Amino acid sequence: MSFLKWFSGILGKENKKEPDQAKPISKRLTQNLNTLKEHFSLAPDLTVRQFQIHDGTQVALAYLEDLVDKVAINDQVLRPIMLESKTIQDILNYLLPIGKMETAQNWEEIDSSLLAGKSILFINGNAHVFILYTQGWPQRAIEESPVETTIKGSHQGFVEKASTNIALIRRYIPNRELKIKKLSVGERSKTTIFLLYMQDIAKPEIVWELEKRIKKARIDAIINAGELEELIEDHPYSIFPQFETSERPDHTSMQLLQGRIAVLVDHSPRVIIAPMNFTSYFQSVDDFSFRWAIASFTRFLRLSAIFIATVFPATYIAIISFHYEVIPMDLMLSIASSRARVPFPPIIEALLMELAIEMLREAGLRLPKSIGQTIGVVGGIVIGEAAVQAGIVSNIMVIVVAVTAISSYIIPNFDMASSIRLSRFPIMILASILGMVGIIIGVTIIIIHLTSMESLGVPYTSPLAPMRFSDWKDTWIRIPLRKMINRPLSVHPTQLKRQGHKKE
Amino acid sequence: MKKVRGILLSLMLVGLSTGCGDQIYLEEAEVILGIGIDLNENDQLQITNSVPIISEQTAIASQMVTTSSRNLRQAKDKLDLSVPGKSALGKIQNILIGRRLLEKKNLLPYLDVFFRNPKSEINARVIAVKGTIQEVDHAEFQGRVPGIFIKDLIDKSYESRNSVLTNLQQVHRQLLNPESTPYLSEISVVNKKVLISGTALLNRNGLYTTSLNKEETSTFLVLLEDTESPIPLNFPYRTGEMSILVEEAKNEIQTKYENGRFQFDIKPKLKVVIMEAIGEIDFPKQRDVLEQFIQKVIKKRYEDLICKFQQHQIDPIGYGLYVKAFHYSYWKKIKDHWSEEFAKAKVTVTPSIEISNFGIKLYSNKSMADIGYSRYFHAPLPVSTTLAYVKNNNSPGNDVPKSVMISY
Numbered sequence: 001m002s003f004l005k006w007f008s009g010i011l012g013k014e015n016k017k018e019p020d021q022a023k024p025i026s027k028r029l030t031q032n033l034n035t036l037k038e039h040f041s042l043a044p045d046l047t048v049r050q051f052q053i054h055d056g057t058q059v060a061l062a063y064l065e066d067l068v069d070k071v072a073i074n075d076q077v078l079r080p081i082m083l084e085s086k087t088i089q090d091i092l093n094y095l096l097p098i099g100k101m102e103t104a105q106n107w108e109e110i111d112s113s114l115l116a117g118k119s120i121l122f123i124n125g126n127a128h129v130f131i132l133y134t135q136g137w138p139q140r141a142i143e144e145s146p147v148e149t150t151i152k153g154s155h156q157g158f159v160e161k162a163s164t165n166i167a168l169i170r171r172y173i174p175n176r177e178l179k180i181k182k183l184s185v186g187e188r189s190k191t192t193i194f195l196l197y198m199q200d201i202a203k204p205e206i207v208w209e210l211e212k213r214i215k216k217a218r219i220d221a222i223i224n225a226g227e228l229e230e231l232i233e234d235h236p237y238s239i240f241p242q243f244e245t246s247e248r249p250d251h252t253s254m255q256l257l258q259g260r261i262a263v264l265v266d267h268s269p270r271v272i273i274a275p276m277n278f279t280s281y282f283q284s285v286d287d288f289s290f291r292w293a294i295a296s297f298t299r300f301l302r303l304s305a306i307f308i309a310t311v312f313p314a315t316y317i318a319i320i321s322f323h324y325e326v327i328p329m330d331l332m333l334s335i336a337s338s339r340a341r342v343p344f345p346p347i348i349e350a351l352l353m354e355l356a357i358e359m360l361r362e363a364g365l366r367l368p369k370s371i372g373q374t375i376g377v378v379g380g381i382v383i384g385e386a387a388v389q390a391g392i393v394s395n396i397m398v399i400v401v402a403v404t405a406i407s408s409y410i411i412p413n414f415d416m417a418s419s420i421r422l423s424r425f426p427i428m429i430l431a432s433i434l435g436m437v438g439i440i441i442g443v444t445i446i447i448i449h450l451t452s453m454e455s456l457g458v459p460y461t462s463p464l465a466p467m468r469f470s471d472w473k474d475t476w477i478r479i480p481l482r483k484m485i486n487r488p489l490s491v492h493p494t495q496l497k498r499q500g501h502k503k504e
Numbered sequence: 505m506k507k508v509r510g511i512l513l514s515l516m517l518v519g520l521s522t523g524c525g526d527q528i529y530l531e532e533a534e535v536i537l538g539i540g541i542d543l544n545e546n547d548q549l550q551i552t553n554s555v556p557i558i559s560e561q562t563a564i565a566s567q568m569v570t571t572s573s574r575n576l577r578q579a580k581d582k583l584d585l586s587v588p589g590k591s592a593l594g595k596i597q598n599i600l601i602g603r604r605l606l607e608k609k610n611l612l613p614y615l616d617v618f619f620r621n622p623k624s625e626i627n628a629r630v631i632a633v634k635g636t637i638q639e640v641d642h643a644e645f646q647g648r649v650p651g652i653f654i655k656d657l658i659d660k661s662y663e664s665r666n667s668v669l670t671n672l673q674q675v676h677r678q679l680l681n682p683e684s685t686p687y688l689s690e691i692s693v694v695n696k697k698v699l700i701s702g703t704a705l706l707n708r709n710g711l712y713t714t715s716l717n718k719e720e721t722s723t724f725l726v727l728l729e730d731t732e733s734p735i736p737l738n739f740p741y742r743t744g745e746m747s748i749l750v751e752e753a754k755n756e757i758q759t760k761y762e763n764g765r766f767q768f769d770i771k772p773k774l775k776v777v778i779m780e781a782i783g784e785i786d787f788p789k790q791r792d793v794l795e796q797f798i799q800k801v802i803k804k805r806y807e808d809l810i811c812k813f814q815q816h817q818i819d820p821i822g823y824g825l826y827v828k829a830f831h832y833s834y835w836k837k838i839k840d841h842w843s844e845e846f847a848k849a850k851v852t853v854t855p856s857i858e859i860s861n862f863g864i865k866l867y868s869n870k871s872m873a874d875i876g877y878s879r880y881f882h883a884p885l886p887v888s889t890t891l892a893y894v895k896n897n898n899s900p901g902n903d904v905p906k907s908v909m910i911s912y
Contacts, residue, residue: 332535333558339529346529
């Protein structure tokens with residue numbers, strides 16, 4: 001009974017205390033300023049500049065310091081109003097050289113505008129205020145993303161301001177069909193979300209579905225794009241990412257042109273790209289700037305890296321604890337002699353090394369860049385060499401773990417690489433219990449899981465299952481661009497032919 | 505929740521499964537690389553195992569463990585008492601059979617344990633030893649593990665066509681099928697060194713009857729049509745020597761049953777390459793002459809070999825299969841004593857030779873012909889061929905090479 005009570009208590013009393021939020025503003029300036037100070041109590045960065053213009057009208061400009069562009073406030077707002085204006089009408093007609101200006105009549109709008117870095121112009125005797133778009137906040141310069149580096153691609157990366165990011169994408173796709181939908185998520189943060197897609201390529205159902213999911217997302221505040229990603233993805237319990245996040249405008253534009261949708265989250269330099277397929281995580285922007293044969297070879301390297309990263313340590317464990325018959329004669333002797341001193345069973349040995357490598361990786365991430373590298377080298381040499389010397393692990397195991405670590409970093413997408421790194425641990429344990437049969441079981445489970453997954457309703461393993469042969473031109477290999485006439489079917493584009501080929 | 509319960513249950517089932525039972529850690533396994541089976545003076549079974557000693561320092565040290573017992577299974581149990589690990593049969597490279605055992609006992613029951621155990625290596629080479637296993641035990645192996653040394657020796661000499669290669673699976677077929685009799689590669693120990701000595705032939709009962717030497721083994725491979733890599737044959741030609749390579753061999757065989765005995769008409773069709781011929785030959789004018797000459801040689805070789813088989817009442821080639829295929833009604837009557845029937849059979853050999861390549865002709869100039877030096881050579885092998893001229897600049901006015909080295 002008490003449980004029910006507690007339960008109803010949660011649902012029942014939603015304390016709604018904002019009766020004055022929707023309250024209209026009054027005509028009197030002093031009253032308005034008092035209300036404003038009430039709303040923004042304990043906010044020392046609120047600045048209110050009150051003054052008279054020539055005809056004696058009392059005017060006040062309110063803004064949050066540091067959220068506004070001070071040069072714009074001084075030069076484009078205060079100077080003309082204070083020095084040149086004769087009447088209020090002058091100001092509104094031609095004296096405010098500001099790109100965007102709105103009027104507002106209620107307090108809710110005023111508060112959110114102030115918090116967004118806009119400045120508010122109160123005029124005595126008017127029952128409405130003017131909202132001036134004077135935002136300007138500390139912002140970092142556009143630079144290349146440290147996570148997604150390319151050799152031949154552009155060296156621009158997204159920044160924390162969504163509008164800048166849109167500009168970066170528009171530079172790649174100056175096309176009317178690039179549509180942008182503006183949404184907002186977060187009860188408190190009211191984070192602005194932009195949905196970018198090519199209207200004549202992206203399937204409307206997918207756009208609609210994504211929009212619906214974003215609108216349904218309930219959260220206090222979106223700090224980072226990753227949070228939104230988790231709220232809107234199809235399988236939150238899966239270890240595999242279902243959307244891609246990228247910091248590269250060129251990559252994002254490429255994906256847009258394939259019919260995918262980009263979700264820009266304000267405050268976050270990462271853009272969510274959806275829907276994704278498992279195989280598209282292994283494509284990189286560089287693939288299209290390298291010669292196709294070289295790019296195809298790199299693709300092949302990445303695909304083999306998936307297998308090495310998931311099953312190589314497990315296979316080694318299975319072989320040396322169950323199937324010694326499959327090792328070539330001479331190799332068998334050298335493996336056996338290096339294993340002879342190790343007191344642990346292979347699974348413990350492997351887990352020790354794998355965990356050490358993962359810790360090294362994590363440690364390298366946390367440390368400042370200059371020390372990070374040192375830790376990597378020192379850790380690698382010290383742990384590897386000393387552990388072998390001390391007889392805790394065998395030489396061969398160090399090689400196995402190192403090869404696995406290297407191949408897991410070949411995968412260009414960070415999220416996918418992390419998922420694949422994680423997936424090898426259960427397989428290793430299965431291999432130590434059941435040998436090769438265990439590996440088969442583990443891999444089968446993963447494959448079943450992957451095939452049953454969807455990303456925004458699009459089959460995750462497409463073009464492999466369902467089989468779409470025409471998409472293989474950009475999956476296993478990268479065929480020359482002249483032959484790449486169709487967009488990938490896996491994304492269900494409404495316009496299949498790429499436009500350059502339309503006339504032919 | 506239902507899903508989670510399902511996952512937990514299946515994880516528990518995986519944990520409880522009996523998978524770990526046949527776990528065998530490599531470094532703890534006593535990996536037997538070679539087994540020697542022989543009889544000692546008292547006709548007791550004597551088993552020798554070659555096991556590498558796996559230690560941190562060296563991988564090549566190995567030990568030979570010998571024990572005598574009534575059968576192999578008992579021997580394995582006895583050996584397990586003396587070695588620290590679990591003996592593992594999965595990597596047996598070769599099974600050596602001593603001459604004394606081959607002469608006295610049928611081989612099959614002794615190999616039975618390998619056929620029966622699914623984990624034993626079916627590709628193990630079965631090798632006859634001309635002598636005792638003790639001799640092999642005391643031989644020197646250039647610091648290598650004996651099991652691997654002998655395996656490499658047999659493989660390499662099979663590749664260079666000086667030996668046959670019979671693995672456990674083939675021996676099983678040869679021992680049990682009435683259409684043919686077994687043949688094994690044979691090694692001997694001379695001055696503490698292990699050498700290939702040819703081919704050991706067993707009769708229907710799995711007992712040793714006779715051996716083929718190296719030259720006969722090469723011809724035997726031609727008879728078996730085993731020309732995966734070309735088979736070299738050497739024979740005297742006029743005053744010099746001739747070496748040929750048999751690139752393709754196809755023995756067409758027709759069988760008849762006449763006057764109470766079988767008749768085999770063997771028509772070998774060989775495609776040969778002349779590797780080297782020393783003496784004065786003029787190609788291609790003498791092609792026909794040369795082909796006829798090789799035909800004669802081949803015919804002689806075939807007849808000698810088949811004659812030897814008939815003398816010893818063995819049929820390693822498997823002519824019984826032709827009888828079974830084409831004269832089944834007779835075969836049913838005689839299949840239990842086919843070897844005796846084969847000994848009575850009449851065999852005619854009419855080879856046809858096609859010289860596919862003469863190679864190139866060096867030194868056809870008069871001066872060389874004068875000194876009776878004419879050499880043809882060809883390099884048909886896919887292996888790298890090096891030709892080195894050793895010029896003799898000391899003799900004035902004579903810039904022809906004095907000697908030619910050809911190595912394949």
